[in-house]
Amino acid sequence: KAGVTQTPRYLIKTRGxxxxxxxxxISGHRSVSWYQQTPGQxxxxxxxxxxxxxxxxxxxxxxxxxxxxxxxRSEMNVSTLELGDSALYLCASSRSTTTxxxxxxxxxxxxxVL
Amino acid sequence: AQTVTxxxxxxxxQEAETVTLSCTYDTSESDYYLFWYKQxxxxxxILVIRQEAYKQQNATENRFSVNxxxxxxxxxxxxxxxxxxxAAMYFCAYRSATTSGTYKYIFGTGTRLKVLA
Numbered sequence: 001k002a003g004v005t006q007t008p009r010y011l012i013k014t015r016g017x018x019x020x021x022x023x024x025x026i027s028g029h030r031s032v033s034w035y036q037q038t039p040g041q042x043x044x045x046x047x048x049x050x051x052x053x054x055x056x057x058x059x060x061x062x063x064x065x066x067x068x069x070x071x072x073r074s075e076m077n078v079s080t081l082e083l084g085d086s087a088l089y090l091c092a093s094s095r096s097t098t099t100x101x102x103x104x105x106x107x108x109x110x111x112x113v114l
Numbered sequence: 115a116q117t118v119t120x121x122x123x124x125x126x127x128q129e130a131e132t133v134t135l136s137c138t139y140d141t142s143e144s145d146y147y148l149f150w151y152k153q154x155x156x157x158x159x160i161l162v163i164r165q166e167a168y169k170q171q172n173a174t175e176n177r178f179s180v181n182x183x184x185x186x187x188x189x190x191x192x193x194x195x196x197x198x199x200x201a202a203m204y205f206c207a208y209r210s211a212t213t214s215g216t217y218k219y220i221f222g223t224g225t226r227l228k229v230l231a
Contacts, residue, residue, distance in 0.1 A: 003158075033219070042120075042205060042223035056218045088157065103151075103219070105159035 002027065004093050006106035014114050018079040021109045025072050025093030031055075032074040033103070034066060037088040046089075049074055050096070078111075086113045116141040118208050120222035127196045128230050134181075135191045135225045137206030145211040148182065148189045153203040153224070162204070165189065167211070193227075201229045 005024040013019050025032050033056075034046040045058040049068035066076045072093075078085055088110050092103040117140045127133035139148070150162040165173045165182050172180050177197075181190045193200055206222040 035219075035221075040223060043207075043219075043221035045218045045220070048218065058218065090157075090159065092159070102161050102164070103159070105151075107156060107158045 004091060004104050004106035006089075006091050006109050008109060009107065010110045010112075012112045012114065013081050015081055015083060017081050018077065019081060019111065021076045021078075021089055021091075021111075023074045023076070023091030023093075023106060025074070025091075026104055029093035029095050029104070030072050031094045031096055031101070032068055032072065033092050033094075034074070034076050035090045035092070036060075037090055037108070038086075043090065046076065081113045083113050086111060116143070116146075116208055116210070116220050118206055118220050118222040120206055120225050122225045123223070124226045124228070126228045126230055127193070127200075129196055129198060131196055132192060132194045133196055133227065135193075135204050135206075135227065137189045137191070137222055139187050139189065139206070139208050139220075141187070141208065141210075143210055147209045147211055148180075149207040149209070149219075150178070150180070150189075150191045151205045151207060151221075152200075153205065154199075155202075159205070163191065196229050198229050198231060201227055203227075 007022045031050045033048040035043040048056040052068045063079045068074045088108045090108045092105045094101040119138045146167045148165045151159045153159045163175045177194045203224045208220045
């Protein structure tokens with residue numbers, strides 16, 4: 001069974017640009033969540049999707065948005081990039097949104113904003 | 115709001131020895147779940163162990179065990195017989211289990227574990 005796939009692995013952008021990151025969950029998983037990881041800050045929750053609906057959202061500005069498609073694949077978009085958006089963006093999938101459900105993570109997309 | 119604190123940015127342990135990673139959390143909820151995730155250099159996080167708050171018995175997974183102190187809001191991870199492959203960043207995480215909770219995961223800032231040969 002293929003794991004969670006995130007593309008691209010690395011991305012370099014300049015301030016003001018926008019970026020779209022992709023996440024393909026494990027087959028059969030309907031819940032996808034996104035996290036921003038920075039040194040010293042740990043993982044910050046961005047949002048969670050289940051069956052194409054956003055179920056939870058973290059405390060990030062509106063420049064951060066996401067969506068989920070009918071095949072459970074998810075995309076995350078960041079518009080008007082800022083230097084502080086440089087981070088590792090992790091995607092995780094699970095079968096459902098049950099609270100003790102184990103998360104399966106991808107290897108992340110390392111975004112550098114210059 | 116719930117918070118998770120990992121006060122040890124970095125720890126070292128000799129191979130085959132035992133090490134304990136600390137985690138404290140703050141919440142007003144009575145029902146929740148706690149997790150330890152491991153992030154090796156490959157960056158892919160892996161679940162190490164999880165604990166339901168309503169269970170008094172500490173969770174155990176092979177060489178990994180937790181010391182869950184609900185009243186003290188403490189959730190430490192003990193790794194016995196440390197192996198070189200245990201070297202990684204370890205994250206403690208909290209998730210609400212109440213129907214009014216937001217269900218989002220709250221992670222600590224991580225502890226980098228080095229295993230010395």
